[in-house]
Amino acid sequence: MKKKITLFLTALLLITLLCPGVSASPYYNYSFTYFGNEAAEPQAYNVSQTITGISAGTTHFKTPSDIHVTKVNGVNRVYISDTGNNRIVVLDENFKFVTEVTGYHTIHTKQEIYDNWPEMYREMFPEEFSSEPTETPEPTPTPEPTPTPEPELGEEDPDATEAPEPTPEPTPAYIVPNPDEEYSSFYTLKQPEGVFVEENGNMYVCDTQNGAIVYFEYKVDADGNESYENFRDGIYDDPRVSMVDKDYVYRPSKVIKDNSGRLYVLANNNTNGILQMTDKGEFVTYIGANKTTATAIQILTRTLFPWLTSQTTAVIPTEYNNITIDAEGFIYATIGTVSRSDLYSHMTSKGAEKGAPIRRLNAMGTDILRRLGAKAPVGDILALTSYSYLMPDTSKFMDIAVDSNNSYAVIDTNRGRAFTYDYDGNLLYVFGGIGKVEGTFAEQGAVSIAIVDDEDYLILDSKQNLINYYKPTSQGRVIREAVTAKNARDYDLATEKWEEYLMFSSNSEVAYNNIGKLYLKKGRELYLKKETRDEGARYFDKAMKAFKLAQERSNYSEAYVEYRRYNTEKSLPYVLTGAIILIVAGIVVTNIRKYKRAKAARLAELAGRRHKK
Amino acid sequence: MSDSLKTYFKSFTYAFHIMTHPFDGYWDMKHEKRGTLAAALTYILLTVITMIVQRQLTGFIFNTNDIDELNIIKEAAGILGPLAMWCISNWCLTTLFDGEGSFKDIVMASGYALAPIVYFVLPAVALSNWLSMDEQSFYTILTTIAVVWMVVLMFSGTMTIHQYTPGKTIIIILAIILGMAIILFLVLLFFTLLQGVAAFFTDVVEELLERL
Numbered sequence: 001m002k003k004k005i006t007l008f009l010t011a012l013l014l015i016t017l018l019c020p021g022v023s024a025s026p027y028y029n030y031s032f033t034y035f036g037n038e039a040a041e042p043q044a045y046n047v048s049q050t051i052t053g054i055s056a057g058t059t060h061f062k063t064p065s066d067i068h069v070t071k072v073n074g075v076n077r078v079y080i081s082d083t084g085n086n087r088i089v090v091l092d093e094n095f096k097f098v099t100e101v102t103g104y105h106t107i108h109t110k111q112e113i114y115d116n117w118p119e120m121y122r123e124m125f126p127e128e129f130s131s132e133p134t135e136t137p138e139p140t141p142t143p144e145p146t147p148t149p150e151p152e153l154g155e156e157d158p159d160a161t162e163a164p165e166p167t168p169e170p171t172p173a174y175i176v177p178n179p180d181e182e183y184s185s186f187y188t189l190k191q192p193e194g195v196f197v198e199e200n201g202n203m204y205v206c207d208t209q210n211g212a213i214v215y216f217e218y219k220v221d222a223d224g225n226e227s228y229e230n231f232r233d234g235i236y237d238d239p240r241v242s243m244v245d246k247d248y249v250y251r252p253s254k255v256i257k258d259n260s261g262r263l264y265v266l267a268n269n270n271t272n273g274i275l276q277m278t279d280k281g282e283f284v285t286y287i288g289a290n291k292t293t294a295t296a297i298q299i300l301t302r303t304l305f306p307w308l309t310s311q312t313t314a315v316i317p318t319e320y321n322n323i324t325i326d327a328e329g330f331i332y333a334t335i336g337t338v339s340r341s342d343l344y345s346h347m348t349s350k351g352a353e354k355g356a357p358i359r360r361l362n363a364m365g366t367d368i369l370r371r372l373g374a375k376a377p378v379g380d381i382l383a384l385t386s387y388s389y390l391m392p393d394t395s396k397f398m399d400i401a402v403d404s405n406n407s408y409a410v411i412d413t414n415r416g417r418a419f420t421y422d423y424d425g426n427l428l429y430v431f432g433g434i435g436k437v438e439g440t441f442a443e444q445g446a447v448s449i450a451i452v453d454d455e456d457y458l459i460l461d462s463k464q465n466l467i468n469y470y471k472p473t474s475q476g477r478v479i480r481e482a483v484t485a486k487n488a489r490d491y492d493l494a495t496e497k498w499e500e501y502l503m504f505s506s507n508s509e510v511a512y513n514n515i516g517k518l519y520l521k522k523g524r525e526l527y528l529k530k531e532t533r534d535e536g537a538r539y540f541d542k543a544m545k546a547f548k549l550a551q552e553r554s555n556y557s558e559a560y561v562e563y564r565r566y567n568t569e570k571s572l573p574y575v576l577t578g579a580i581i582l583i584v585a586g587i588v589v590t591n592i593r594k595y596k597r598a599k600a601a602r603l604a605e606l607a608g609r610r611h612k613k
Numbered sequence: 614m615s616d617s618l619k620t621y622f623k624s625f626t627y628a629f630h631i632m633t634h635p636f637d638g639y640w641d642m643k644h645e646k647r648g649t650l651a652a653a654l655t656y657i658l659l660t661v662i663t664m665i666v667q668r669q670l671t672g673f674i675f676n677t678n679d680i681d682e683l684n685i686i687k688e689a690a691g692i693l694g695p696l697a698m699w700c701i702s703n704w705c706l707t708t709l710f711d712g713e714g715s716f717k718d719i720v721m722a723s724g725y726a727l728a729p730i731v732y733f734v735l736p737a738v739a740l741s742n743w744l745s746m747d748e749q750s751f752y753t754i755l756t757t758i759a760v761v762w763m764v765v766l767m768f769s770g771t772m773t774i775h776q777y778t779p780g781k782t783i784i785i786i787l788a789i790i791l792g793m794a795i796i797l798f799l800v801l802l803f804f805t806l807l808q809g810v811a812a813f814f815t816d817v818v819e820e821l822l823e824r825l
Contacts, residue, residue, distance in 0.1 A: 035679045548673055557674050557746035564745070 026440050027417070027433030032381045033509060034374050034551030042504045044420075044429035044476030045457065047439030049095070049469040053082075057097035058089060061465040066254070066399075067458055069450040070197040072218065076452060079203065080460070080467070081195045086188055088195050088205055090226070095469070101205065103188040104214050104230035111179035128177065189214075194254040194266075203228060204263070206252040212237040213252050213265065213281065236263075236281025256325045258363075264323060264331055271317045273365065274333065287365030288333065290317040293354060322448070326402040330368070331361040334397040334410060343394050344384045350376040357397050358410055358421075372424040374551070379412045379419050395419070401451040405487040411449045411459060416441035418449060418457060418470075423487075426510045428479055431470060432459060439468055455480060475504045482514065491518050509550045516546030520559050527562065537566040624649035628656065628728040635766055639773035642725065643718055650717060653724025657696065660727040661689045663734050672741035675752055695793070696723060702792035706785060707775050714774035722770030726763055733759035 029041040053060040062084025069078050076093040088101040114121045122129060187210060194206035201218030215234030219227050238250040251268040258264065262284070263277040273289030292315045294302075302309050320333045335357050338346070342355030352359070352367035358377055360369035375381060379395025386392070395412040402408045406423040416434040421427055433440045445463030452458055457470045472480055482497035495518040498511050505511065523539030526532040540563040547556035627647050631638030642648035665688050668678050700723055704716045714722070737755035744752055771789075772782040 553674050553677070554746055560674070561745045561747075564743075 026435050026437045027431065029429050029431060031427050031429075031508065031510060032375070036381060036385050038382060039507060039509075041429060041508060042475040043431070043473050044479060045418075045431035045470040046473050047468050048456075048471040050438055051091075051095045051458075051467040051469060052465065053089070056089070056091050056095055058100065059085070061085065061089070063462050064460055064465065065193045065447055065462055066195055067448045067450045067460040067467065068195050068197055069452050069458065070199065070201075072197070072199070072201040077197065077201070078450070078452075078458065079195045079197055081192050081205070083191045083193055083208075083462075086190055086192070088189070088192060088203070088228075090228075095467075099226050099228065101189070101203070101216060101228045103186055104207075104216070104235065105184045105186055106235060107182050107184045107232055109179060110181045110183065111176050113183065114174075114176045114179075124183070193268075194252070196255050196257060198257060204255045204257065206255050206265075208251050208253055208268070211250045211252070213255055213263070233280075236277070239275065239277060239281065239283035254321075254323050256323050256331070258325055258329045258331075260329070262363075264325075266320050266323055269319070271319045274320060274323060274331065274361070287363070288320070288331070288359065288361045288367070289365070290319075290335070291353065292317045321397075322399040324400050324402055326360075326406065327404055328406075329363075331359075332400045332402055332408060333359045333361060334400050335359070336396045336398055336413070338394075340384065340394050343378050347375050347378045347381065347384055357395070358400065358408070370424050373421075373426040377410075377419070377421045377425045377427070379410065380415065380417075398446065399448045401449045401457065403451050403454050405483050407483055409449055409451070409457060411446050413444050413446050416443070416446045418446075418459060422483055422510070426513065428483070428510060429476060431457075432468070439470075441468070475501065478504070486514065486518070491521055494518055495522070507549075509552075512546045512550035513552050513555070516543045516550055516552060516555055516559065519543035519546060520555070520562075523559070523562065527566070533566070537563060540566065621649060621651055623647075624652040625655060627652065628725050631725045631766065632728055632732075632762065635769035636773055639722060639725075639770050642721060643714070643774050648721050648725060650721055650724075653721040656724045656727050656731060657693070659731045661692050663731050664688060664692055667734055667738050670742075671738050672744060674744070674746050675741050675749065698793045698796050699723060699789065702789045702796055703771065706788050706792055707771075710781075710785060712775035712777070712785075718774040719771075722774050723767065726766035726770050729759045729762035729766065733762070 025043050025046060029044050030038045031041050033039050061080065061082050064080050065083045066081035067078065068081075069076060071077075077098070078091040078095060080089045080091065082089050082100075086102065090098040090100065092098050108116075110121075110125075113124065187207075189205065189207050190209035192205050193208040196204045198204075203216040203218065205214045205216065207214050213236040215231045215236070216228040217231055217234075219229055221227070248269070252265050253268050254266040256264050257279070261279040263279060263281065264287075265275040265277060267275060271290070273286040276284045276287050278284060294315050298315065318335045318337050321336045322334045324332045326332060338355050338357050343357065344355075345351075346355030346357075350371040352369065352371075356367060356369070356376070357379070358369060359367045362368055369377075371377065378384065379397065380392075383392040383394045393414040396414045397410045398413045400408050400410045407421060407428060409418045409420040411418050411432075415432075417430050417432045419427060420429050420431075432446065434443055435441070441459070441461045442463035445461040446459055447462045448460040450458045450460075452469075455472060459468050459470065460466075461468065478497055478501045482494050482501060485491075485494035485497055495515060498515045498518070501508065501511050502515070519539045520543040523536045523543060525536070526539060527536030529536075540559050543559040544556055544563060547553075547559060624647065627638070627642070631642065631648075665683075665685060668676075668688060669680050669683060671678075700716070700719050703719050703723075706712075707714060707719075733755050737752050737759070740755065741752045768782060768786065771777070771786060772779060775782075775785075777785065
């Protein structure tokens with residue numbers, strides 16, 4: 001007996017050792033079924049590398065908040081907005097340090113300095129005042145140090161730039177000598193939260209705490225050293241749009257630029273929508289403002305007890321927390337503060353008006369995101385549908401990355417997961433998680449996602465100060481190839497790829513749905529020609545079966561209508577022939593009966609006559 | 614064919630007469646003994662079966678149920694529970710308000726009133742397997758007719774067996790629905806209390822077992 005057990009255990013051990021490639025991932029991939037359950041799916045993305053400041057060849061990152069990837073001159077460049085270190089870090093395609101941007105120069109003429117900062121002017125040019133004491137109307141001819149701590153060069157109070165303080169007018173006519181003489185001063189970045197880079201390498205930085213957006217020029221010198229120098233007029237400060245709220249302080253956090261040169265800016269605590277600006281930083285309009293809706297109880301409270309209004313929660317529109325632009329120039333925006341009930345109603349109604357955490361805005365600010373799946377893309381569905389007393393957090397989206405197929409990955413910071421949807425809003429795969437091992441994030445840590453080479457993802461963890469680099473597994477690649485093939489109108493390849501994916505995950509509803517659509521398309525193509533009509537009908541049948549497995553009712557109906565038409569057309573001759581035969585047979589039978597009856601009657605008559613005789 | 618079986622079939626097909634002539638039909642059901650309790654209970658059973666068939670066999674396009682998961686007891690309770698509550702609440706209130714019908718009459722009237730469900734929903738289910746999504750209205754109209762007809766029969770049945778005026782019937786039906794809500798509340802309360810008592814005794818026994 002003991003021997004047997006030993007043998008068995010040894011065999012078990014051997015089997016375990018021999019099993020190849022069973023690598024436990026710290027997270028799992030799943031999809032949601034039509035009936036709202038979680039269904040396991042094969043892992044689509046695995047972490048391939050973790051990048052820290054040290055591994056990149058610079059100091060540690062400190063609460064970085066944005067990551068951006070752009071192909072500059074055919075080479076990938078990664079830009080990290082390293083908020084806590086007040087810098088922008090540029091990494092190359094191998095995630096090694098290239099350069100960093102820590103500040104920018106402003107250039108002002110003497111006249112401008114005098115007009116805006118007279119006290120600083122006096123400190124800069126004391127000799128002008130000592131030599132001409134009569135012309136200065138100051139009570140003290142010599143400039144004395146001001147009691148307030150003077151803003152030093154380089155650490156100027158940015159508010160001074162935005163809001164020229166109402167200068168008391170003690171100087172009726174001081175003529176500035178050499179008014180066009182230029183002086184430059186250096187500003188360090190102050191907690192930059194957003195970075196955007198154009199194809200040519202020029203970079204926009206949201207210098208958040210200084211309240212400005214700075215436009216940097218990309219420069220490569222003869223030795224190939226790269227550097228960034230801000231454009232002289234590339235400092236766009238407060239566009240003065242928030243006149244309603246006097247206390248509002250402009251803190252730009254995210255910026256993007258579209259193909260026609262318009263800037264779209266998100267500012268912290270600004271609930272009016274996305275600021276649209278010209279490429280000169282002049283404010284044009286707000287787009288995509290979120291609507292507010294008061295609940296019945298709120299309205300009732302406000303009407304019945306108006307004096308309580310100040311004590312109730314204010315109804316404030318939700319605020320965008322990130323924006324990205326896709327290849328077609330549409331803006332993808334995410335909202336992280338949608339309430340549970342709004343999110344739930346959006347999930348089922350799929351309406352764009354209220355509660356949508358992901359939006360795709362056109363230039364008018366209208367949401368045109370396609371939500372054709374059974375449920376709208378809201379991240380984790382079970383958090384909304386399961387009524388356990390634990391009430392798991394709903395998904396809180398922080399950033400979005402769009403690839404060339406218009407499928408987008410949104411990062412849910414509550415779960416550290418990236419939910420990836422296709423163009424129609426069907427969930428393709430999920431990767432990432434909360435944890436302490438490679439490939440996972442700290443709670444509320446995952447804040448920014450960027451796509452590399454249209455395939456791999458970089459996700460930034462602002463709590464652990466690192467970047468996880470995800471690459472698709474073979475299964476994930478099959479999905480990607482299928483989606484790409486379909487986008488490129490190579491339907492045969494797409495069908496093949498989705499069928500291949502079904503070998504990995506035989507219950508994938510999204511795979512069946514796609515296959516069904518492809519079969520239907522193929523069937524319609526074949527159905528047009530008379531010689532391939534039967535084959536086309538077979539495809540309709542296959543499409544119906546696929547849609548049934550995908551729980552796709554409207555698509556099933558479309559395939560079914562085609563198939564029913566084929567069957568009707570095919571069986572119509574038989575039905576008609578059968579009907580005619582039946583009618584003819586009926587007529588014949590009744591006639592025969594009539595004839596027989598008549599004959600019998602005649603016979604009876606004859607017999608009767610004979611009887612009478 | 615034995616005599617009782619013949620009576621049963623006669624009373625079973627009598628549902629068609631009730632459906633087409635509700636007032637006359639219910640009057641004869643009660644006073645001329647043309648309906649039987651057996652036939653009424655058969656219709657209740659058939660309704661349960663119909664609802665299960667509808668849940669499982671409606672065409673894929675119109676069927677949003679998870680047909681892999683079926684609990685017949687749950688489905689049956691979904692029909693029989695409200696029906697029982699209706700009958701009990703009906704009897705409780707009409708007894709107090711000069712209703713002429715006995716509990717048997719009420720059950721019979723309600724049972725026969727369910728006949729349209731059987732005769733309309735089953736064809737609708739069969740038809741739904743042949744319809745596409747654009748033709749949904751054919752399916753919807755059949756099921757709607759069934760429900761509306763049933764409501765009309767319930768109304769006329771209550772009115773005829775208790776010999777009420779139409780106005781009084783409306784009021785009493787509203788009261789019956791309220792009574793159903795109260796019954797539901799009491800049932801829930803009873804079970805919650807029962808659960809509490811059961812939990813108490815389990816705790817006591819467990820405690821004793823720990824000590825012994």
